[in-house]
Amino acid sequence: MLNKLSRYVIVLLIVVVSALYLPDFFSVLFDKKIDTPRIDYSAVINEFVYHNYHGMGQIDYGDIAGNTYSEREYFQLLPFSYYATLEKWQQLPEEIEGFELSSKSIRKNSQFFRIQTKDINPPSVPIYILFEAESDYAQLRVPDDVFRLDNKIEFIDPVTNSVIEEKSERFQQAMLDAGFQFPADIVAGNPTNRKPFDEGYFITDANDDIFQLKMIKGEPECIKTGIDPGLDIRQIFVSENLRKEFYGWILTEDNKVYLIMYDGYKLKEVPTRGKDDKYAYDADEMTFRFYTYPVNRHIRISGDGFTKMIVVSNDFEYIDEHVETWTPYDKRTASIVKQFLFPFELSTYTPEKYIRLQMDYYWPRNLAGIGLSLLALVLFSRRRPWLDYVIVLLTGVFGLIGVLLVRHED
Amino acid sequence: MLKAILYKEWIKLRWGLLVIAGLTVLSLAYSIGMINYYIEFQGAFSNWMYVIGKSLLLKNIVFVKILPLITGLAFALLQFVPEMAGNRMRLSYHLPISEKRLLLSSVGIGFMFLLAEILFLFFGLWLVVSINYPAEVVQKALMSTLPWFLGGSAIYFLISFIILEPSWTYRIIYGIVAYGLTDLYFRASTYDQYQTLWAFILIVAVMPLTVMYSGHRFRRGIK
Amino acid sequence: MEHVIECKNLTHYYGNNLVLNDLNLKVERGRIFGILGKNGTGKTTTINILMGFLRPTRGKCLVFGEESHNLSPATRQKIGLLHEGHLAYDFMTIKQVEHFYSQFFPGWKADYYWDLIGKLGLSDNHKIRNMSCGQRSQVVLGLIFAQDPELLILDDYSMGLDPGYRALFIDYLQEYVHEKNKTVFLTSHIIQDVEKVVDDTIIMGYQKLLLKMPLETLKENFHRFEFRNPRAIGVVKSDDDMISNVEYVNDKITIYSFKPLKEIVAYLKKLGISADDIKEIPMTLEEAFIGLTGKY
Numbered sequence: 001m002l003n004k005l006s007r008y009v010i011v012l013l014i015v016v017v018s019a020l021y022l023p024d025f026f027s028v029l030f031d032k033k034i035d036t037p038r039i040d041y042s043a044v045i046n047e048f049v050y051h052n053y054h055g056m057g058q059i060d061y062g063d064i065a066g067n068t069y070s071e072r073e074y075f076q077l078l079p080f081s082y083y084a085t086l087e088k089w090q091q092l093p094e095e096i097e098g099f100e101l102s103s104k105s106i107r108k109n110s111q112f113f114r115i116q117t118k119d120i121n122p123p124s125v126p127i128y129i130l131f132e133a134e135s136d137y138a139q140l141r142v143p144d145d146v147f148r149l150d151n152k153i154e155f156i157d158p159v160t161n162s163v164i165e166e167k168s169e170r171f172q173q174a175m176l177d178a179g180f181q182f183p184a185d186i187v188a189g190n191p192t193n194r195k196p197f198d199e200g201y202f203i204t205d206a207n208d209d210i211f212q213l214k215m216i217k218g219e220p221e222c223i224k225t226g227i228d229p230g231l232d233i234r235q236i237f238v239s240e241n242l243r244k245e246f247y248g249w250i251l252t253e254d255n256k257v258y259l260i261m262y263d264g265y266k267l268k269e270v271p272t273r274g275k276d277d278k279y280a281y282d283a284d285e286m287t288f289r290f291y292t293y294p295v296n297r298h299i300r301i302s303g304d305g306f307t308k309m310i311v312v313s314n315d316f317e318y319i320d321e322h323v324e325t326w327t328p329y330d331k332r333t334a335s336i337v338k339q340f341l342f343p344f345e346l347s348t349y350t351p352e353k354y355i356r357l358q359m360d361y362y363w364p365r366n367l368a369g370i371g372l373s374l375l376a377l378v379l380f381s382r383r384r385p386w387l388d389y390v391i392v393l394l395t396g397v398f399g400l401i402g403v404l405l406v407r408h409e410d
Numbered sequence: 411m412l413k414a415i416l417y418k419e420w421i422k423l424r425w426g427l428l429v430i431a432g433l434t435v436l437s438l439a440y441s442i443g444m445i446n447y448y449i450e451f452q453g454a455f456s457n458w459m460y461v462i463g464k465s466l467l468l469k470n471i472v473f474v475k476i477l478p479l480i481t482g483l484a485f486a487l488l489q490f491v492p493e494m495a496g497n498r499m500r501l502s503y504h505l506p507i508s509e510k511r512l513l514l515s516s517v518g519i520g521f522m523f524l525l526a527e528i529l530f531l532f533f534g535l536w537l538v539v540s541i542n543y544p545a546e547v548v549q550k551a552l553m554s555t556l557p558w559f560l561g562g563s564a565i566y567f568l569i570s571f572i573i574l575e576p577s578w579t580y581r582i583i584y585g586i587v588a589y590g591l592t593d594l595y596f597r598a599s600t601y602d603q604y605q606t607l608w609a610f611i612l613i614v615a616v617m618p619l620t621v622m623y624s625g626h627r628f629r630r631g632i633k
Numbered sequence: 634m635e636h637v638i639e640c641k642n643l644t645h646y647y648g649n650n651l652v653l654n655d656l657n658l659k660v661e662r663g664r665i666f667g668i669l670g671k672n673g674t675g676k677t678t679t680i681n682i683l684m685g686f687l688r689p690t691r692g693k694c695l696v697f698g699e700e701s702h703n704l705s706p707a708t709r710q711k712i713g714l715l716h717e718g719h720l721a722y723d724f725m726t727i728k729q730v731e732h733f734y735s736q737f738f739p740g741w742k743a744d745y746y747w748d749l750i751g752k753l754g755l756s757d758n759h760k761i762r763n764m765s766c767g768q769r770s771q772v773v774l775g776l777i778f779a780q781d782p783e784l785l786i787l788d789d790y791s792m793g794l795d796p797g798y799r800a801l802f803i804d805y806l807q808e809y810v811h812e813k814n815k816t817v818f819l820t821s822h823i824i825q826d827v828e829k830v831v832d833d834t835i836i837m838g839y840q841k842l843l844l845k846m847p848l849e850t851l852k853e854n855f856h857r858f859e860f861r862n863p864r865a866i867g868v869v870k871s872d873d874d875m876i877s878n879v880e881y882v883n884d885k886i887t888i889y890s891f892k893p894l895k896e897i898v899a900y901l902k903k904l905g906i907s908a909d910d911i912k913e914i915p916m917t918l919e920e921a922f923i924g925l926t927g928k929y
Contacts (some may be wrong), residue, residue: 006622010584013620016613017590125462131417146462148546153632156544158454191463313561330613348597350605355597357556357609405583406623409630414736422724492724500686501720506710506737629702633689 002387003409012401013389018398021340023345039324041294041311042077043096048309048322049077064322080106080293085279099294104370109294111241116250116287120235121360126150129191131198133214140193149203151183174220175213181206188236188248195240199247202236202260210236225265234283245292255281257288271299274321279308284351301338306326343396359404370396377403384408411507412515419489419519426488434606437473438556445472462545465600467494467551474535474555477594478562478578481527486569489520494573499628509629513621517570521618524566528559533569550601558616561595567617574622574624576632637662637784637816638683641694645678652678652688653689656833656843665817667808667827670837671926680788683818684714696784706926713782717789719770723762727772728837734776740922749775749805767798774802778809778844787819791826802885825921826905838926845885848918855921858897860911868904875900890926
């Protein structure tokens with residue numbers, strides 16, 4: 001009895017290993033790279049344009065109306081992307097829609113951010129650093145302490161690895177005075193000194209109210225932003241930019257993106273859907289990109305098999321959108337063959353940067369492989385315990401490998 | 411009879427236990443040295459930033475990662491190579507105790523010793539890391555070591571099972587499986603990346619059962 | 634009479650290789666039973682099955698009424714095994730190994746062990762690994778005696794022992810067994826040793842049992858005849874009934890048979906072969922063994 005169980009444990013371990021490595025190995029051998037066009041929007045012709053890499057450095061340029069371009073022509077269509085090169089060629093237009101073009105003016109009036117799945121809630125240590133926001137120096141100076149923020153705020157001195165009581169109390173008091181209800185939940189900041197200035201942290205409290213915490217001349221400044229606590233916030237991102245249009249952006253659980261404006265912490269919703277819900281943004285599977293250019297803004301949502309691009313005006317008025325699609329991974333030949341062959345796949349790396357044992361079950365395509373495996377077991381193998389058939393029924397070729405390798409010893 | 415088996419496993423393992431305990435002390439000393447070197451070299455604040463943001467600590471305690479693996483491997487070899495060499499396992503299988511109890515208690519005892527070494531390492535690391543870093547870092551660092559300890563346990567059970575298997579063909583197949591399974595526990599590059607830890611624990615938890623099949627095959631006279 | 638060991642229709646294949654063909658044997662309580670046979674005749678296979686380390690392809694082997702590959706711990710307690718090469722836990726010392734084994738056997742007779750060990754003149758902390766083969770055989774025998782089993786199965790006990798230790802081993806064994814009415818099953822390739830102790834023997838040939846009788850009977854009834862006749866070469870062949878074995882050296886023909894001279898001459902005449910100079914050549918037991926099993 002126990003001997004039988006022992007054999008099945010070994011068979012199952014073989015199933016686990018096969019399911020972890022064989023589909024992966026199959027993909028490495030047979031997956032073909034697919035040409036995925038990169039789309040963009042030309043403010044010169046007000047049309048979506050694209051360029052498409054083929055192997056061997058071959059690149060096609062065109063627009064969705066069907067025109068094709070040379071590289072030079074294409075660059076000229078996108079002055080906000082290729083201004084540096086165009087300037088060198090002395091082909092940078094003087095103005096577009098009233099905006100005077102120069103490298104400097106474009107740089108100053110452009111801003112970009114993206115939200116990747118792995119950035120949303122990565123494994124991290126909940127220890128933060130707070131810069132002096134009104135420093136006497138040209139650049140941000142690295143502080144000499146760090147802080148933790150949960151049931152209270154505590155500054156810690158790395159040299160002694162102990163709490164700095166006085167400073168902690170001052171900040172604690174300032175937060176309480178601002179109406180902060182401990183414990184803190186989301187603590188979002190931008191802990192780098194490679195930024196022009198510091199806006200501190202955006203923090204949600206126990207009531208889901210959002211506060212901004214900064215340090216000015218060594219003193220705490222905690223402000224209740226008044227942002228709607230009913231917003232189901234998934235993550236807040238802070239990014240200081242000299243344009244000083246928004247502090248950062250909020251991603252909600254229902255995949256909406258809001259900018260937190262300098263203008264009284266008002267929220268500005270960034271379109272995440274376009275005209276319809278097809279190819280709408282899903283933070284668990286897609287990358288969201290937001291570009292602010294001097295004359296308009298672009299939103300690019302990219303996922304498996306498509307890129308959706310939405311263009312809005314500086315005031316977020318809808319202008320146009322375009323979806324470029326290609327064969328998603330699941331529908332490619334190698335992937336389909338894989339799903340016929342293997343009943344499921346085990347993997348550990350997640351897009352969120354965690355390691356988790358997860359299973360993709362290839363129903364119903366996997367019926368083919370399971371059927372073949374069962375047939376092979378019936379035809380080419382002597383009589384065996386019924387449980388062997390059940391295992392092959394459930395785990396297809398993985399189970400077949402297992403029960404054939406590990407002989408049944410009665 | 412369990413006492414007698416404990417006595418035999420103890421005789422085989424005691425020097426190994428001592429050597430591993432020594433290596434544990436050395437590994438912890440190395441960790442202290444590396445941590446202090448980096449703090450000195452980078453400055454305390456900057457070091458904390460590397461430790462928090464770039465998972466520097468995982469590099470400083472690299473031996474804590476390797477040691478459970480070495481221990482698992484060493485204990486399995488020490489316990490079962492002398493038994494299998496020259497067919498000596500026949501002596502054990504003829505003892506008036508059921509094969510199942512014999513095998514399960516042998517790996518059980520070996521695992522207890524392994525666990526003792528792991529706990530020693532774990533608490534040692536706790537002390538070492540607590541001196542210089544805040545509780546948040548300590549917690550993340552200790553959580554990061556759990557998969558390594560599971561990996562060490564996995565290698566112990568799997569190597570035991572492989573050694574007890576009488577046929578070389580099977581040993582090679584099992585070796586591949588063991589490599590694939592053990593790799594599961596060493597995939598992290600930052601702190602505390604493992605989720606669904608229960609699934610990873612479950613895989614290790616069923617491993618001791620595999621030795622029964624090896625014993626069964628030995629008794630059937632498979633070469 | 635109760636049978637301690639009973640093998641029925643024992644058949645074993647290694648792959649497609651038949652090594653044991655329908656072997657039947659019974660060992661009565663209180664007897665010393667020996668298996669003789671050249672290498673590859675299934676001697677080791679038989680003892681492996683008996684010890685419970687091989688499951689036969691067909692047939693079964695009962696020891697104390699239980700199938701040998703599936704003995705209960707209680708039955709194993711009654712059986713002392715001496716494995717080929719005098720296997721022992723060589724990582725233990727003299728003292729440790731005694732301490733270890735004593736816990737498994739309620740009737741442990743430590744005196745037997747220490748009596749034997751005392752004669753070695755080694756320290757109690759001497760590791761078995763550092764012993765000579767002969768010294769180790771004493772330890773192993775001591776452990777088996779202390780276990781005080783009802784049945785002893787000894788696989789090739791003489792291997793690697795020099796004559797002194799071999800004699801010592803036999804002396805102890807004989808004394809122990811006859812004093813206490815033990816049953817012994819042993820294999821050996823040294824026939825003189827077996828001759829002294831064994832009550833019943835079987836001699837195994839390739840895929841068949843050659844002989845099953847006390848050695849005395851073999852000595853009395855097995856004959857060797859020699860004659861010269863070149864015409865006989867290739868005509869006189871061994872067959873189970875008349876002639877057990879035939880050897881040719883130039884024109885000299887040697888016949889081994891259980892039949893008396895008269896019957897052999899008559900048999901040869903029937904084949905049309907004259908054997909005028911035929912005469913019986915007396916044999917030692919070892920020569921008889923070789924004659925029976927063949928030189929090759």
